[in-house]
Amino acid sequence: MxxxxxxxxxxxxxxxxxxxxxxxxxxxxxxxxxxxxxxxxxxxxxxxxxxxxxxxxxxxxxxFVDIHLHAPQLPNNGLGLDKELLPWLEAYTYPEEARYGNMEYAKKIYPKLIKDLWKYGVTRSVIMTSIHKETTELLIDLFIKSGLSAYIGKVNMDRNANKEVLEDTKTSIKETEKLIKKYIGKSELVKPILTPTLVPICTPEIMKGIGQLAKKYDLPVQAHLSENRTAVEWVRQLHPEQPDFGSVYNEYGLFGQQPTVMAHCIYTTDNEIKMMQENKIYVAHCPHSNFNLASGIMPLRKYLNLGIDVGLGSDISAGHTLSMMSTIVSAIQASKIKWVEDSNYDPISVSEGFYLATKGGGKFFGKVGSxxxxxxxxxxxxxxxxxxxxxxxxxxxxxxxxxxxxxxxxxxxxxxxxxxxxxxxx
Known part of the structure; x- marks a missing residue:
């Protein structure tokens, strides 16, 4: 035998x-x-x-597969959810992420995050950390030890955020490459991912540098797309030369040139959707977060009908729980409200919600989720x-x-x- x-x-x-x-x-x-x-x-x-x-x-x-969450945000679960996205980032997200320059603080939080993912049956995750290389390395090492699987990315941000979480552009790119070299090929289950987190907080220089690293090391990418009307307008003001949010990422090789997860995707244009189809973008649907920060309701049925791959994201701490069961229910409920607003968007079924939390997100990892x-x-x-x-x-x-x-x-x-x-x- x-x-x-x-x-x-x-x-x-x-x-x-x-x-x-x-x-x-x-x-x-x-x-x-x-x-x-x-x-x-x-x-x-x-x-x-x-x-x-x-x-x-x-x-x-x-x-279960969670394809979008912010590891440093675990302590903020359930806090500040009476705010919209940009004020919430300034008041809660950035101050909390600034703490991860302290290794002792990270050692308190990151083990608990992994235990909570294990508890909820989340066997694979796609994770954003903070700007800090050393504590990102801690999280990667802990995941390798745990036996759970994840893509983990140090975020890059060099403009338009609280000063405590802003990086020097060249230093950010260099630190990201050091992290890649240390962990690429080290584990079959835990791998690095490039993380130019959001266009308005990433200069063209840093997006170009991260796009070059993605190509050089053949690594996937994760970021946020069209989450909030204010963010969409902000991108338009910062990048009037581009037709939309996704086109900015695309300009720098960050929109499907490598396997790419884009979170939220609520206010996508027809041009973005066409690029998403052509470039085989993965969509991270984060219904709890979209409700909590009053961002909107993602047109999930449209993406499914067009054959765009969609998985679910807890998006803690804009989302308030790591439970994929709760996230499935929220996705189903969101689709029903979307249908009430527009009968062209049929609600999703329980089997479809289950699919999104397993095989839908699992596709990003290969043959996973079935x-x-x-x-x-x-x-x-x-x-x-x-x-x-x-x-x-x-x-x-x-x-x-x-x-x-x-x-x-x-x-x-x-x-x-x-x-x-x-x-x-x-």
């Missing part, structure tokens, strides 16, 4: 496409070298002598016994009930790339 094969039994739920759950009661997932080999109802004789990890009546689903053949076995095990109402439910009904009424206490085990991940002990 191969030591590289594992067999898991339970009630299996995943989505191959957004429109429909794939479910299998009392099914088996065969995993070889950390990747899904087969999902089957009947185990072949070939596997009869392997140890079977039997989860009885529990549910096995792909691990139990199809060849996908990494990222999984969480759900014990929903306390959610029963004593009526027999389908697996679709049970997962819907978990998404709407369950919490982290229903998640009993987590796996990343075939490895069981215990609670991080820092």
């Amino acid at each position: 191969s030591q590289n094969i594992k067999v898991y039994k339970g009630n299996i739920v995943f989505t191959k496409t957004p429109k429909q759950f794939t479910t299998l009661e009392n099914g088996y997932i065969i995993v070889e070298n950390g990747k899904v080999k087969e999902v089957t109802r009947n185990l072949s004789k070939h596997y009869k002598n392997y140890e079977i990890f039997d989860y009885d009546d529990k549910i096995i689903i792909p691990g 139990f199809e053949e060849g996908y990494d076995f990222d999984a969480i095990i759900i014990d929903d016994d306390n959610l029963y109402d004593f009526n027999k439910r389908t697996l679709e009904g049970r997962i819907e009930k978990f998404i709407y009424t369950g919490d982290d206490r229903n998640i009993v085990e987590r796996f990343v790339a075939g490895k069981k991940i215990e609670e991080p002990n820092f």
